[in-house]
Every structure is written in C-alpha cells, then in structure tokens.
Amino acid sequence: MRKFRGKMGLGILLACTVALGGCGQSAQTGTEGTEQTQTVELYPTKQIEYVVPYSAGGGVDLVARAAADYLSKEWGQPIVVVNKAGGGGTVGAEYALKQARPDGYTVLATNNSNTSMLAGGMTNPEIKIEDNTFVAKLGEGTLAFVVKGDAPWKDFREFSEWVQQNPEQLTWTSVGPAGFSAFGVAEWLKAIGVDMQKTRMIVTKGASDSLPKVAGGHAVLAVHTVGEAHAMAASGKVRIIAVSGTARSEFLPDVPTAQEQGVDGLTVKWWTGISVPNGTPESIRAQWEAAVKKMVNDSAFQQKLREIQVEPVFAGSEDFTNEINKETEYYTKLATERGFRK
Incomplete structure (x- = not known):
C-alpha cells in the first residue's frame, strides 16, 4: 500500500515544457541559442466527476453532494456527483479507479x-x-440495530437473549457478505455466542429496501447507520434498540449503546472518504487532502453533515490508508471465523 508524505496544500500542477536548441557551431547560421519555456496550469480548470458507486439518497451520496457543493465554491469549478450503482459498489469503483484517466478530474466516494x-x-x-x-x-456514522416498531423485545439485551435461544428465527438484511450490515451482525453474534450460520441473511438493495422489509415483518433485524434509520424510526414504523460504539450517538441521545445493555466489543462503524486512481499526480492528491481538511473543519459544512446524522471526522492520506489496512485485516479475520467470506 502506498504511503503518502507529500506536502499538503499544493495548489497548482506544474507542467514544464523545455525546448533546448543546439549548442554547437553551424557554418551557415552561426551559434544557436538555448531557449526554455515554462507553462503553469492551475488545477482544477474544468469540471470534476465525483463518482458515487451507490444509488442516490444513501449516506455516501448525501455526504458526497455536500462535499461537492463546498468544493465547487472553493475552487470555482463545477464538481458533479455521478451515481454509478451496482455490484455492491464495484461498478462505480471500477469506472473511477480503472477506466478514468488519473488526472484529478475523476474522484471516487469510497x-x-x-x-x-x-x-x-x-x-x-x-x-x-x-x-x-x-x-x-x-x-x-454509528451503526443502529433496528427492529419492527411493535416488536416484542423491550431492549437490546432482551432481543439478544431471544436470538441466543432462537438463532434459526433470526433474519437480517444486508446488500451481501461485503455490506457493513453483515459485519455489524457478525460482530454482534460473535459477542453473544451465536452461530451465524444458523441465522439467515436477506439480500436487499440497501436501507431504502431493507427498512421497509423490517417494518413489514419480512425481516427481523436491519443494521444501518443512525442517519439511514432515523426518519423511519421517527415515524414509529421501526425502532432503534441499540447503537454500536462506546458512547451514545449525539443524534440519538436517548438510545443506549449495546455496551450499556451488556453486549461488549461492537466496533464496526460506517465511514466515507475520497480516493483517486493510482498515478494521479501527487500535487493534485495533496491539494484534495488539504481542501478536505479545511472543509471538515468548516462549521457550515459540519452542520450540513449533522443534518444527515453523519459525524464530521477527518483523516489525511497516510492515517486514512493505515486505518483501512488495519480494518481490512480485522474484517478478513471476522468473515473467515464466522464463515461468510466468499
């Protein structure tokens, strides 16, 4: 994995064209001089595609649109969010990382x-x-454990005890084995000592599909971000019985954590960021990193994220890369242990 230690805040991409004339003697023309020219191209000079590999309306999409709006004003060039859903995020990622030119004019919401x-x-x-x-x-984003609005369990502790006694009756939703719902469920079942293979995953297209399934009684559990579950929970059609992490969500202060209800070790969380194709000039990567840092520390942008129940959190290239590598090791081990790695 590449590590990045370039200076932050580089605002320009230098493209130097050097034309060197001959330095020798010519019998007819005499000595020719040496000419050097240099052109400086500012970045960005045209529209940028911000590829979201999921459908519109989800957490990744909403954050990308807030970021695109901010950076369009910051740089004076349009940044257009393009949704390319499919393959659990791989269709859009394939387009942004492998098909697009590594010139800084296509970035990926990751x-x-x-x-x-x-x-x-x-x-x-x-x-x-x-x-x-x-x-x-x-x-x-913090993970929320969601059941039907009139579900019989009064809290997460009681629900977990029911699952321990009736694992074959647990149905839960996910976009597939690579979805964060699957990892959230796997970590929870491991913590309460339940064989994941005795439960059943119901494949959905995301929160807009899975939450109605839970509300309608077609699945027992959905695990989504607080932001994705908030609106339907507010309507009373579903109920959030716990959140992950060691502290309550600032967006749901009345909902206790799983840890408060006797289930320890739930660390899975949702996050979103930006990546670019390999080969993108270092100066452009550094300019994006500096701009994102400024944006995440901007109070108006922070408010936009909080309106969609997303916590503003910045990590630069090197720290971000290291976090992802460690997370990958943990999730690979978890999926292998719990038997859902494909």
Whole structure:
C-alpha cells in the first residue's frame, strides 16, 4: 500500500515544457541559442466527476453532494456527483479507479463496503485495496440495530437473549457478505455466542429496501447507520434498540449503546472518504487532502453533515490508508471465523 508524505496544500500542477536548441557551431547560421519555456496550469480548470458507486439518497451520496457543493465554491469549478450503482459498489469503483484517466478530474466516494469490507468478505474482489490512492476520510456514522416498531423485545439485551435461544428465527438484511450490515451482525453474534450460520441473511438493495422489509415483518433485524434509520424510526414504523460504539450517538441521545445493555466489543462503524486512481499526480492528491481538511473543519459544512446524522471526522492520506489496512485485516479475520467470506 502506498504511503503518502507529500506536502499538503499544493495548489497548482506544474507542467514544464523545455525546448533546448543546439549548442554547437553551424557554418551557415552561426551559434544557436538555448531557449526554455515554462507553462503553469492551475488545477482544477474544468469540471470534476465525483463518482458515487451507490444509488442516490444513501449516506455516501448525501455526504458526497455536500462535499461537492463546498468544493465547487472553493475552487470555482463545477464538481458533479455521478451515481454509478451496482455490484455492491464495484461498478462505480471500477469506472473511477480503472477506466478514468488519473488526472484529478475523476474522484471516487469510497467507504467500507467498497474497500475493507469488500476485501474482508470476498477472496477475490473485483476492486482491491491496492487499486485506490486514498486521499482523506471526511465522515463517520454509528451503526443502529433496528427492529419492527411493535416488536416484542423491550431492549437490546432482551432481543439478544431471544436470538441466543432462537438463532434459526433470526433474519437480517444486508446488500451481501461485503455490506457493513453483515459485519455489524457478525460482530454482534460473535459477542453473544451465536452461530451465524444458523441465522439467515436477506439480500436487499440497501436501507431504502431493507427498512421497509423490517417494518413489514419480512425481516427481523436491519443494521444501518443512525442517519439511514432515523426518519423511519421517527415515524414509529421501526425502532432503534441499540447503537454500536462506546458512547451514545449525539443524534440519538436517548438510545443506549449495546455496551450499556451488556453486549461488549461492537466496533464496526460506517465511514466515507475520497480516493483517486493510482498515478494521479501527487500535487493534485495533496491539494484534495488539504481542501478536505479545511472543509471538515468548516462549521457550515459540519452542520450540513449533522443534518444527515453523519459525524464530521477527518483523516489525511497516510492515517486514512493505515486505518483501512488495519480494518481490512480485522474484517478478513471476522468473515473467515464466522464463515461468510466468499
């Protein structure tokens, strides 16, 4: 994995064209001089594609649109969000990382599902960690455990005890073995000592598909970000009975963590960031990193993320890359142990 130690904040891409004339004697023309020219091209000078490898309306998409709006104003060039859904995030990633030119005018909205979880859940994924040059992380989301609004369990502790006694009755939703829902469920079942193979995954297209299935009684459990589950929970059609992590979500202060309810060790979280194709000039990568850092520290941008229940969190290229590598190792081990690595 590449590590990045370039200086941050480089605002220009230098393209130097050097034309050197002959230095020798010519019987007819005499001595010719040496000429050197240099052109400087500012970046960006045209529209940028910000590829979201999922459908519109999800967490990755909403964060990307907020970022595109901010950076379009910052740089004075349009940044257009392009949704290329399919293959659990691999279709859009393939386009952005392998088909597009590495010139800084195509960037990828990346998250767990098309990086660490894809590598952890599949032995030979179409998109590998090494296909990315990671620029920066810009937001995180807490996982919420969601059941039907009138489900009989009063809390997560009682629900976990029911699953321990009736694992074959547990159905849960996910976009597939590489989805963060699968890893959230796997980590929880491991913590309470339940064989994951006795439960059943129901494949869905995402939160907009899975939450209605839970509300309608077609699945027992959905695990999504707080932001994705918030609206339907507010309507009373579903109920959030726990969140992951060691502290309550700032967006759901009345919902206790799993840890508070006797289930320890739930660390899976959602995040989103930006990557670019390998071979993208270092100066452009560094300019994106600096711009994202400034953006994530901007109070107006932070407010936009909080409105969609996403926590503003920045990590630069090197830290971001190291985090993803460690996460990949953990998820690969978890998927292998729990028997859902394909």
